[in-house]
Amino acid sequence: MKLLSYRSADRRSWGALVDGELVDLVAANPGWPTLASALGEAGTDGIRRAVAASDTANRIALDSAELLPVVPDPGKILCVGLNFEKHRIETGRERTQHPVIFTRFPDTFVGHGAPLVRPAESERFDFEGELALVIGRGGRRIAQENALEHIAGVTCLNDGSIRDFQSHTHQFTPGKNFPATGSMGPWLVTLDEIADLAELELTTRLNGAEVQRAPLSDLTYSIPEIVAYCSSWTELRPGDVIATGTPGGIGARREPPLWMKPGDVCEVEIPGIGVLRNAIVDEN
16 A cells, blocks of 8 residues: 655645555545544554545546655654664764664655755755655554564655755754755555565665665664664654665765755665655755
């Protein structure tokens, strides 16, 4: 099942992708105004039943909608840094005993097809292709062996970064939170459609040229480890997003550096999930 959030005719909604069309799940289920609320109230099983019962009148063409970040209103966006060994090594960082965690704000993300905005303060706009988890069942102190039961599904994410601001101090927050510098989408693929998360392979392309590629089996901290660690210090809730880290090959560590600039197109692809595509523009 593919779930997504979108805007159509100045109305924000969410639904499922079925036979190339968007099934609007708000019209028949007004108690679920957002995907996050539906995950909390009904879970993926309840959403699947709503899709099966949906009226064909509540369908629109996919290309008529503006796609939003998969979850536009997450309570938390947690990001794991330095979580591929090649990336950690290229940054010169020491391996840590626990995952490196930083946060992003919801307004730093746009959906598939929307432009990523290079801010006026910097030209050092870098790409970071990632797999993101969307929490379906909340919990605190989740055991690793139960972690997958709490994940509704996964999506592609571009953790676009303003590198000079990121390196102002040892904290990542400023360089990770300029508005509209990251993207998430195009949709969430529920976990029942994925045989093995570790077998997925992530590729990032800039203007069609491959700049990152790695299997998820190369993660330093596995997905169950990440969920268990994050839930040890904060309660995870339905709709929360966890970005799991980027492979080596970032623009900042190339010679010469490779920055995203207006007119470029960045793509993050994970087979079985989809392709997240965004053009780059300058801040107006």
